[in-house]
Amino acid sequence: MTPGRVNGAKEARRGAARRHTGLRALRGIDRGLAASFALLMLTGVATLYAASYYNAQDSGSAFSEVASQLLGMAVGAGGMAVILKIDYRTLARPWLCGALLAGSFAMLALVAVPGIGKLLNGSRRWLRLGPVSFQPSELGKYAMILYLARALSQRRRDVTRFFTGLVPLFILPGLMFMLILLQPNLSTAGSVLIVTAVMAMLSGARWRHMGLVGAAGMALGTFYALSEDYRRARLMSFRHPFDFMTNEGYQLSQSLLAFGSGGLFGMGMGMGRQKFAFLPYPESDFIFAVVGEDLGFVGCVAVLALFGVFLFFGLRVAMRCEDRFGSLLAGGITCMIGVQCVLNVAVVIGMMPTTGLPLPFFSAGGTSISILMCAVAVVMNISRANQTGGAGTIEGNERG
Numbered sequence: 001m002t003p004g005r006v007n008g009a010k011e012a013r014r015g016a017a018r019r020h021t022g023l024r025a026l027r028g029i030d031r032g033l034a035a036s037f038a039l040l041m042l043t044g045v046a047t048l049y050a051a052s053y054y055n056a057q058d059s060g061s062a063f064s065e066v067a068s069q070l071l072g073m074a075v076g077a078g079g080m081a082v083i084l085k086i087d088y089r090t091l092a093r094p095w096l097c098g099a100l101l102a103g104s105f106a107m108l109a110l111v112a113v114p115g116i117g118k119l120l121n122g123s124r125r126w127l128r129l130g131p132v133s134f135q136p137s138e139l140g141k142y143a144m145i146l147y148l149a150r151a152l153s154q155r156r157r158d159v160t161r162f163f164t165g166l167v168p169l170f171i172l173p174g175l176m177f178m179l180i181l182l183q184p185n186l187s188t189a190g191s192v193l194i195v196t197a198v199m200a201m202l203s204g205a206r207w208r209h210m211g212l213v214g215a216a217g218m219a220l221g222t223f224y225a226l227s228e229d230y231r232r233a234r235l236m237s238f239r240h241p242f243d244f245m246t247n248e249g250y251q252l253s254q255s256l257l258a259f260g261s262g263g264l265f266g267m268g269m270g271m272g273r274q275k276f277a278f279l280p281y282p283e284s285d286f287i288f289a290v291v292g293e294d295l296g297f298v299g300c301v302a303v304l305a306l307f308g309v310f311l312f313f314g315l316r317v318a319m320r321c322e323d324r325f326g327s328l329l330a331g332g333i334t335c336m337i338g339v340q341c342v343l344n345v346a347v348v349i350g351m352m353p354t355t356g357l358p359l360p361f362f363s364a365g366g367t368s369i370s371i372l373m374c375a376v377a378v379v380m381n382i383s384r385a386n387q388t389g390g391a392g393t394i395e396g397n398e399r400g
Contacts, residue, residue, distance in 0.1 A: 072366025076373030
């Protein structure tokens with residue numbers, strides 16, 4: 001055999017090995033989780049185009065929002081490929097968990113600094129790195145879930161004890177809550193505490209203890225909602241939005257008009273009219289109203305059912321995982337996506353005061369979708385590990 005043929009055979013074997021490695025990274029992933037994830041991504045992109053093409057023409061192209069979203073998805077796909085190749089238990093290492101959490105806190109603190117944090121519509125939620133703007137809270141909430149999964153997996157953590165086990169667990173989430181609240185962003189801040197409480201309950205916290213924590217949270221939320229005039233006005237407007245159409249109730253009123261126009265089966269994909277400069281932010285916080293107008297009640301139920309299927313498979317991964325860290329991590333990520341979906345839909349249909357919280361997989365945001373995809377990849381990684389086995393505590397994994 002000539003040297004050229006030998007080298008060609010070696011390259012062919014290397015290529016086959018690389019392809020085998022890539023396929024092996026996908027093998028064992030829960031099919032229901034993967035299928036519902038793919039459907040949510042595809043439906044989200046199609047809905048985003050329908051919601052954004054009119055306003056996007058101001059930037060010169062009707063596809064500008066979708067192009068930005070696709071770029072974020074490409075970055076997210078790269079992150080997923082890396083995450084799926086590693087052992088998810090690597091995430092439990094103290095230096096990695098600490099670095100992500102410390103970096104998140106640092107960026108959240110920088111957001112509050114005038115001149116560094118980007119001010120938009122009265123809120124300071126974004127950091128700009130060159131041409132890229134992103135919300136540190138998007139990374140921070142998943143970094144907090146990772147920290148909680150690690151903390152609750154340690155044998156010395158006993159959440160059945162209120163003052164020595166449960167209360168210390170809420171210190172760092174409470175600090176993150178306050179930093180996000182300064183932006184202000186009550187919905188995202190609240191979702192961090194809600195998921196913290198859910199993960200504590202999954203770890204065996206007592207119901208009466210969680211009741212005390214919930215009562216304290218409700219008191220804090222009530223004080224915050226009533227502490228400023230504009231918050232009180234927003235609270236009143238969500239109850240009777242059409243009485244406040246000239247100010248605080250305008251956005252919710254237009255959202256409800258969109259749902260009313262959609263009726264049972266909708267006006268057709270992209271045919272709704274409220275996005276034509278009537279409904280503010282149809283491509284982000286209120287994109288579910290576009291679903292209601294274009295696809296009607298049936299379309300809304302279908303989208304929510306798709307989210308329900310995704311949450312079912314995500315929680316099934318958490319329940320089947322024999323590793324306590326993996327179980328809590330998968331459960332926390334899945335619950336965060338579910339809580340964010342519920343809060344967004346509740347705002348859009350008028351069950352909660354208007355807050356700025358995106359709908360996962362649907363709302364525009366390149367960095368947001370890439371971080372979300374990486375988080376889902378962690379759950380997929382855990383589902384694959386369920387097939388191959390392998391469990392242990394954090395202490396045991398670190399010794400290994």
